[in-house]
Structures are given as structure tokens and as C-alpha cells.
Amino acid sequence: MSTMNNPRSTLHALMPMGQGTTEVESLTSYFCRLAHSHGMTARNLAAWTLEHYEQPIPDDFKWFRRSFGGMSTETEQWAVWLAELTGIANLDHLTLVPWRHLISNPGLTPASDRWCPCCLTEDRAHQQSPYLRLCWDFAPVTACLRHKVGLRSECPHCGKSNVRNRATTVVVGYCTSCGGFLGDAETEAATPQALWSARQVGQMLAKPPRIASDGVTKLLETIIEKMADGNAAAFAQELNLSKSGVWHWLRKGGLPTLPAWLSIALHGGISLEKLYAGELANWKLPTEPVQFAMQLSTSPRKGIQSRELDWEAIRQQLHGILAEEVPITLAEACQRTGVEHKLLYLRANTEARAIADRYRRHQAALKEAKEARLQAEVGELIRERLDAEYEGISAREVWQQLDGDLKTIRHTYRQVAKAIAAND
Numbered sequence: 462m463s464t465m466n467n468p469r470s471t472l473h474a475l476m477p478m479g480q481g482t483t484e485v486e487s488l489t490s491y492f493c494r495l496a497h498s499h500g501m502t503a504r505n506l507a508a509w510t511l512e513h514y515e516q517p518i519p520d521d522f523k524w525f526r527r528s529f530g531g532m533s534t535e536t537e538q539w540a541v542w543l544a545e546l547t548g549i550a551n552l553d554h555l556t557l558v559p560w561r562h563l564i565s566n567p568g569l570t571p572a573s574d575r576w577c578p579c580c581l582t583e584d585r586a587h588q589q590s591p592y593l594r595l596c597w598d599f600a601p602v603t604a605c606l607r608h609k610v611g612l613r614s615e616c617p618h619c620g621k622s623n624v625r626n627r628a629t630t631v632v633v634g635y636c637t638s639c640g641g642f643l644g645d646a647e648t649e650a651a652t653p654q655a656l657w658s659a660r661q662v663g664q665m666l667a668k669p670p671r672i673a674s675d676g677v678t679k680l681l682e683t684i685i686e687k688m689a690d691g692n693a694a695a696f697a698q699e700l701n702l703s704k705s706g707v708w709h710w711l712r713k714g715g716l717p718t719l720p721a722w723l724s725i726a727l728h729g730g731i732s733l734e735k736l737y738a739g740e741l742a743n744w745k746l747p748t749e750p751v752q753f754a755m756q757l758s759t760s761p762r763k764g765i766q767s768r769e770l771d772w773e774a775i776r777q778q779l780h781g782i783l784a785e786e787v788p789i790t791l792a793e794a795c796q797r798t799g800v801e802h803k804l805l806y807l808r809a810n811t812e813a814r815a816i817a818d819r820y821r822r823h824q825a826a827l828k829e830a831k832e833a834r835l836q837a838e839v840g841e842l843i844r845e846r847l848d849a850e851y852e853g854i855s856a857r858e859v860w861q862q863l864d865g866d867l868k869t870i871r872h873t874y875r876q877v878a879k880a881i882a883a884n885d
């Protein structure tokens with residue numbers, strides 16, 4: 462097991478900033494910094510990646526129209542591709558993908574790209590490359606928790622908006638239109654309400670949820686039970702949500718929007734982080750209702766599914782696969798572990814890449830051996846022919862005499878012709 466090969470990554474193994482904190486970097490930012498570290502434009506790195514994975518590149522390709530920050534399958538695909546290319550695990554944690562079974566899209570995307578000028582200034586003062594925080598990309602967040610100021614969306618130098626990362630070339634922290642430093646913007650103190658939302662979302666982003674997708678309805682039921690004695694209509698009214706919307710969550714698998722989740726957290730006096738961890742056992746409502754004491758007898762954690770896989774055991778299993786004599790494809794490894802390949806690249810990155818790499822090298826060695834056998838066989842055939850006083854042999858004649866295995870070599874004809882030339 463000590464022989465595990467950790468293949469070199471194709472792209473720089475750039476570390477994301479702020480991982481596991483409220484100031485976690487966004488994948489958009491990571492991607493721009495990765496391109497910059499290779500001396501490439503973001504556009505060219507995006508095009509190169511698409512080409513690498515044999516994806517079409519439209520004529521008017523704009524990389525930033527690709528979804529890097531949300532929770533779509535496209536975002537997830539980019540996180541997986543970049544994890545595979547850089548060898549850095551958990552890049553989906555730089556997006557909202559881990560929360561997509563909990564949050565619905567409406568009310569998520571801000572009208573324009575925002576940033577905290579103080580954060581960018583501080584990054585630069587600490588001699589590190591400025592980076593964009595994931596939480597800036599969600600509409601309910603309008604303030605910076607660290608600096609207690611409102612986020613900005615206009616360049617302080619040219620006054621334009623959407624100049625943060627919507628361009629072919631991006632130097633994170635600098636205006637894509639005039640090149641001015643975005644950290645120079647004036648700031649205003651944030652309201653307590655804005656800071657509260659920023660804290661909730663920040664803490665949520667610091668830690669992926671533990672609620673599994675089949676535990677969400679149970680979670681919502683528990684919330685409504687706790688906050689309104691199970692009365693969905695009263696719950697909707699208290700939180701100023703539509704009754705049909707709440708009904709949809711409970712009966713049709715609908716999901717609350719991020720603003721609705723924040724409303725639950727605010728009225729319930731509980732953090733989003735705790736809700737998504739299913740930690741409801743010690744949840745006390747802000748104003749204690751009379752029937753509160755009776756509900757403590759059962760633990761609301763019960764019945765809420767956790768999505769955590771035993772990664773230690775899965776990694777062990779992958780190490781076992783790597784120690785086996787015959788290399789297998791990553792697809793086979795996925796089947797054996799029961800984990801899809803995206804997750805393997807994101808959570809057991811080194812092992813996944815080692816398995817894929819080992820299989821690739823194994824295939825290459827097989828191919829090389831086959832080609833060597835082909836060369837030898839052609840040489841033999843030519844010698845036989847010459848001994849029998851023939852002029853030589855055509856590629857076609859050689860082909861007819863090859864065994865089935867050798868016929869499976871790619872471009873056999875070309876190989877045969879090469880072998881004949883080499884034996885001339």
C-alpha cells in the first residue's frame with residue numbers, strides 16, 4: 462500500500478484561499494488565479510479545458526458565461542475537471558453545489574458582481590494575491606462580515622459595473638475595464654441586519670451540509686413542527702412566505718430559497734449552519750412557547766438522513782484496488798466502491814487520479830508490447846519471404862497473416878508499413 466503513485470497534476474496544484482472559513486474563495490476566482498499562474502488568459506484556459514475534455518467551443522465563446530459559482534451540473538462539472546487537472550480535492554466547496562439539494566435558485570443571483578474593497582486591500586497588504594469570496598456571489602449577502610461594510614459593485618476609477626471578472630483576461634482585484642484597483646472604493650458601514658445575513662451565509666459556506674437529499678423533507682417538517690406546531694399555514698404566515706410554497710416543500714419536494722432559509726433562521730433563532738447539520742436537538746426558539754418543554758422528549762435529529770460517506774473506509778478500499786495486480790479503470794473502481802467518479806475526484810482526489818493514471822500507464826505498456834511484437838513478427842515474415850526468394854511482402858499480405866490480437870492495434874496498416882520499412 463505504500464506504493465501509491467500520486468501522478469503529477471496537469472495544471473498547477475494551486476491551493477484555494479480561505480477554505481473551510483466564512484471567507485472561502487469562489488471557483489470563479491480560483492479559475493482566474495489558476496489561469497494567471499499559467500500565464501494564460503481565463504478565456505484560453507477555459508477553451509483549453511473544454512478541448513481537453515472534447516467539449517465543443519462556440520465561436521463567440523465567453524468563458525464567464527459558463528457557470529462557475531452556482532449549483533448547476535455545469536458548475537459541478539467544472540469543479541470536477543479542475544480537481545482532476547490540478548489534483549486539488551473538494552473544489553466543489555468553492556461553489557454552491559454541495560447545498561443544491563437544500564436551496565432553490567430564486568433570489569440567489571445578485572444584479573451585478575460585488576466585492577468588499579477592504580478585503581481586496583487587505584489581501585494586497587498581506588502580499589497575497591487578492592481573491593474573490595464565494596459569499597459575495599449571493600444576493601442576500603450585501604455586507605462584509607470581517608470589515609462590517611457594504612459590498613460594492615462599481616469600479617471606483619471608471620464607475621462601471623460588472624468589471625470584476627467578466628473579461629477574457631482577469632487579474633483578480635483589478636477592474637477589467639480600466640485596470641484600476643477595486644479595493645480603492647469608498648465604503649459605508651453595514652446595517653446589523655446585513656451583517657447578520659452575511660454571518661449566516663458565511664458560516665454556511667464554511668462547512669458543507671450534513672443533511673442528505675432524502676432528509677430534507679424531514680428537516681422541513683421538523684422545522685415547521687418546532688416553529689408552528691406543525692401548522693404549515695401559520696408557519697407561512699409568520700415568516701411571510703406563501704402558503705402554497707410551504708405546501709410545495711412538504712408535498713412535492715420543493716425547496717426553500719436562500720432568503721426563505723434566512724427567514725427560518727431569523728425567526729427560529731437558529732443558524733443555517735446548524736439547520737443544515739441537522740443539529741436541532743438543543744434548538745430553543747427565541748421566545749419560548751408554552752408547549753416547548755414537551756417537545757424536548759424526542760430528539761429532532763432522529764430520522765433526518767445524514768449524507769456523510771465513510772471516506773476513510775472508501776480511501777482504504779481504493780488503496781486496496783491500487784495494490785491489486787491488475788489495474789482497473791476508474792469506472793470500475795466507482796462501481797466497486799459505489800461512489801460516482803465526480804465524488805471520487807472531489808473527495809479522494811489523489812487515489813482517483815492514481816487509479817486513472819495507473820490504468821493509463823498499464824494500457825500504454827500493453828500497447829507498446831503489442832507494437833514490439835508486431836515489429837518482430839513482420840521482421841520474421843519478411844525473412845521467411847526472402848529465404849523463399851521472393852522480392853518482399855506487401856502490407857496487405859502481412860495483415861492477412863497477423864493474429865487477431867495484433868489486428869486490434871490502432872492504425873495497424875500504418876504500423877505494418879512502418880515495420881516493413883524498418884526491416885528493409
Ligand SMILES: [Zn+2]
Nearest residue numbers: 577580605608
Ligand atoms: Zn471585507
Ligand SMILES: [Zn+2]
Nearest residue numbers: 616619636639
Ligand atoms: Zn474601472
